[in-house]
Amino acid sequence: MSRNVEIKAKVQNHDETVRRAVEISGKQPTILKQHDIFYESPNGRLKMRSVEENGVARTELIWYDRPDVAGPKLSNFNKFDVPAEILDSLKLSLQSSMGLKGEVKKTRTLVLHDQTRIHIDRVDGLGDFMELEVCLKPEETPEHGEKLAHELREMLAIPESDLLTGAYMDMLKK
Secondary structure, eight states: OEEEEEEEEEOSOHHHHHHHHHHHHOSOOEEEEEEEEEEOOSSSEEEEEEEEETTEEEEEEEEEEOOOOSSOEEEEEEEEEOOGGGHHHHHHHHHHHHOEEEEEEEEEEEEEETTEEEEEEEETTTEEEEEEEEEOOTTOOHHHHHHHHHHHHHHTTOOGGGBOOSOHHHHHHO
16 A cells, blocks of 8 residues: 655645745646546545546546545555546446545646655635645655655745645535
């Protein structure tokens, strides 16, 4: 199972946050159009993610579990690519067996910095957000990931008061 440490926060200025992320990383951003379909799940969260990047579409099934707390949190996850030929059948099977929880559509600006994925998201119906995903190596502790996430959050000038607890899906349900 893969692990990362995540931080999510409200963003006051989308373009300025992207500019800072690019300046910190020295890399150009990638724009991703994402459509997540969430299913009712007795353990953690399960979503089918359709992604369009540079005109190329792909779909992933992602299960993850993380606490709903503000600030850095450890996330355990599994994901796999869904072959196009089984996509419709898999969607129908998941919806029929587990029930549909909801959908999230967003435009994600992705900037890679060392072992961290910086996401600056424009979420339909919610607004602008930032996520940091510090990808942990097997030998690294969650505390190490938390330290990296805090340092990068400060470099991006995201105040601690803007940190959020839950997933976009949870925010849309409120």
